[in-house]
Amino acid sequence: MARRKTQDPEQPKVKLTKEKLKDAARIFRFIRPYRFAFGFGLVLLFLSSLTFMVFPYLSGLMVDIAQGEQGMEIDLGDVGWILAIVLVVQGGVSYLRIYLFAIVSEKGIADVRRALYEKLITMPMTFFEESRVGELVSRLTSDVEKLYNAFSITLAEFLRQIIILVAGIIFLAFRAPTLSLIMLGTFPVVIIGAMFFGRFIRKLSKERQEELAESNNILNETMQAIQAVKSFTNELFESLRYGKRIERVVGMSLKYARWRALFTVFIVTFLFGALFFIIWQGASLVQSGEMTVGLLIEFVAYTAIIGGSIAGLGNFYTELLGAIGATERIREILDETAEVSIRAHGEAPAHSFEGRIAYESVHFRYPTRPDIEVLKGLSFSVEPGQKVALVGTSGAGKSTIVQLLLRYYGLQGGEIKVDGQPISSYDITAYRKNMAIVPQEVILFGGSIRENIAYGKPGATEEEITEAARQANAWSFISGFPEGLDTLVGERGVKLSGGQRQRIAIARAILKDPAILLLDEATSSLDAESEKAVQDALNTLMEGRTSIIIAHRLATIRDVDQIFVIDDGRIIEQGTHTELSAREDGAYNTLAKLQFEPIQ
Numbered sequence: 001m002a003r004r005k006t007q008d009p010e011q012p013k014v015k016l017t018k019e020k021l022k023d024a025a026r027i028f029r030f031i032r033p034y035r036f037a038f039g040f041g042l043v044l045l046f047l048s049s050l051t052f053m054v055f056p057y058l059s060g061l062m063v064d065i066a067q068g069e070q071g072m073e074i075d076l077g078d079v080g081w082i083l084a085i086v087l088v089v090q091g092g093v094s095y096l097r098i099y100l101f102a103i104v105s106e107k108g109i110a111d112v113r114r115a116l117y118e119k120l121i122t123m124p125m126t127f128f129e130e131s132r133v134g135e136l137v138s139r140l141t142s143d144v145e146k147l148y149n150a151f152s153i154t155l156a157e158f159l160r161q162i163i164i165l166v167a168g169i170i171f172l173a174f175r176a177p178t179l180s181l182i183m184l185g186t187f188p189v190v191i192i193g194a195m196f197f198g199r200f201i202r203k204l205s206k207e208r209q210e211e212l213a214e215s216n217n218i219l220n221e222t223m224q225a226i227q228a229v230k231s232f233t234n235e236l237f238e239s240l241r242y243g244k245r246i247e248r249v250v251g252m253s254l255k256y257a258r259w260r261a262l263f264t265v266f267i268v269t270f271l272f273g274a275l276f277f278i279i280w281q282g283a284s285l286v287q288s289g290e291m292t293v294g295l296l297i298e299f300v301a302y303t304a305i306i307g308g309s310i311a312g313l314g315n316f317y318t319e320l321l322g323a324i325g326a327t328e329r330i331r332e333i334l335d336e337t338a339e340v341s342i343r344a345h346g347e348a349p350a351h352s353f354e355g356r357i358a359y360e361s362v363h364f365r366y367p368t369r370p371d372i373e374v375l376k377g378l379s380f381s382v383e384p385g386q387k388v389a390l391v392g393t394s395g396a397g398k399s400t401i402v403q404l405l406l407r408y409y410g411l412q413g414g415e416i417k418v419d420g421q422p423i424s425s426y427d428i429t430a431y432r433k434n435m436a437i438v439p440q441e442v443i444l445f446g447g448s449i450r451e452n453i454a455y456g457k458p459g460a461t462e463e464e465i466t467e468a469a470r471q472a473n474a475w476s477f478i479s480g481f482p483e484g485l486d487t488l489v490g491e492r493g494v495k496l497s498g499g500q501r502q503r504i505a506i507a508r509a510i511l512k513d514p515a516i517l518l519l520d521e522a523t524s525s526l527d528a529e530s531e532k533a534v535q536d537a538l539n540t541l542m543e544g545r546t547s548i549i550i551a552h553r554l555a556t557i558r559d560v561d562q563i564f565v566i567d568d569g570r571i572i573e574q575g576t577h578t579e580l581s582a583r584e585d586g587a588y589n590t591l592a593k594l595q596f597e598p599i600q
């Protein structure tokens with residue numbers, strides 16, 4: 001399957017350019033509603049970082065007072081009080097700051113999640129065909145998580161470290177210029193080293209994430225196609241395939257861990273080396289009487305804090321870059337063009353069709369397979385209220401015809417008209433409200449039978465649901481369940497039989513009350529009793545509606561108004577069952593013979 005740009009493993013690395021930052025800043029529109037909380041949080045962050053910087057100064061001061069240094073106007077008791085007040089202020093400010101950032105990140109990211117979901121669910125079918133949805137969802141989930149971390153912790157920490165770093169350096173430059181110069185001499189090396197490492201580690205982290213997404217793909221795909229796995233007894237094959245992938249994830253993760261560890265070693269060695277060197281230099285200054293012990297303690301404490309903040313900056317910088325990369329992918333999805341605007345649903349003009357359908361030399365290729373023309377100038381028409389059937393060999397294009405009527409794809413040539421107007425001229429939501437499809441393989445949502453039927457008309461009353469279930473011949477089995485309509489259908493409806501699922505799908509369609517009905521007849525035959533129940537339900541459903549039936553078994557379409565025989569994207573025969581059966585060597589008869597004659 002073709003991969004989208006968003007999943008390309010060869011994505012360009014995030015480089016901090018002005019444009020990138022500008023683009024990434026667009027994600028801030030999600031926190032605009034909470035900007036006051038965010039702004040206030042930033043002010044508090046500034047305050048709490050600065051008050052934190054008072055502690056080393058006070059520690060040094062206490063030592064000097066205790067040592068009876070000259071010129072001290074305050075005693076230890078006073079310092080104790082100041083310390084207590086600073087601690088309380090620091091505690092209160094930090095609490096508020098963390099809570100404010102939590103409000104911004106929780107609410108802002110919830111908005112991002114909602115916007116992403118809204119965009120995904122309104123994307124055209126082609127989007128889902130081109131994307132590996134599992135991979136896309138897993139990647140988006142982790143991207144949103146990164147953004148969440150950025151807003152809740154990383155951004156604040158990054159700023160806090162910068163404030164500490166700048167304030168610390170300025171303060172030290174005033175207090176002990178010579179020692180400060182010595183300390184600052186080691187900084188550029190550490191920073192350049194950290195940046196070089198950070199970039200490399202980011203690349204490894206991305207590779208690891210991609211490996212993980214691949215292994216999740218196997219998990220998703222095999223769970224979804226579990227029946228295929230089992231019927232082919234491929235459990236061992238899949239286990240080995242998954243195991244191999246996981247091994248690669250472990251390999252990649254360990255490589256990532258080794259480099260991360262080395263990164264830490266690099267920073268720790270440099271910083272501690274520098275720290276001991278400074279203590280040594282400071283001790284000489286104390287010995288020669290150029291510095292008090294209190295000032296040395298203060299200096300070392302500040303240096304440790306500054307060192308810590310530089311180490312932290314490297315990590316937070318890497319994380320922020322990751323978050324910027326994440327915003328890029330999120331924005332890519334948000335910038336995609338949706339096919340429907342769900343916000344406008346309520347306003348979509350309720351357009352009730354008569355149900356006249358006309359295909360006029362329709363040419364079509366699937367966007368994911370542009371080299372194969374599936375429909376080759378296909379034309380036919382259906383009058384309002386008529387029932388027509390599409391028959392033909394597998395791959396002839398029957399399902400495609402129906403999907404085009406649902407406007408899942410655009411045409412490359414010709415026109416499809418409903419009630420005399422090209423279908424593309426209608427509002428897509430209003431248009432689709434007139435259609436219902438009963439698919440071959442009914443997939444129900446994991447809730448109750450009631451929820452599944454009401455899916456055809458959200459907000460339907462109990463009476464409407466029951467009546468629809470009755471008309472769909474589903475009431476007898478539903479009322480037979482101890483919990484009736486509240487019976488849970490299990491994931492994808494697995495707790496119901498094929499025939500039961502189909503009748504629920506029919507009830508759903510009855511509730512929707514569409515002008516145009518699309519039936520994809522189940523290929524697997526039901527037992528005679530279910531089949532009759534389903535067929536009767538379908539007959540009720542089709543009454544008074546234009547119906548297009550994709551027929552796999554010719555026995556079920558004897559009464560339809562027109563049968564179109566499709567072959568290789570064209571109509572090669574049309575007429576009623578009686579007319580077509582009369583053509584001895586006709587395509588319909590050949591198909592019928594294939595179906596009814598016992599295989600030799």
Ligand SMILES: Nc1ncnc2c1ncn2[C@@H]1O[C@H](COP(=O)(O)OP(=O)(O)OP(=O)(O)O)[C@@H](O)[C@H]1O
Pocket residue numbers: 129366368369374392393394395396397398399400401
């Ligand atoms: N989503 C898709 N992307 C690309 N090609 C597709 C897609 N769906 C169907 N095709 C191709 O289009 C052609 C027509 O398929 P279609 O499903 O319309 O046939 P059909 O007559 O309904 O067959 P069947 O009776 O087996 O369901 C086939 O060659 C198929 O491989």
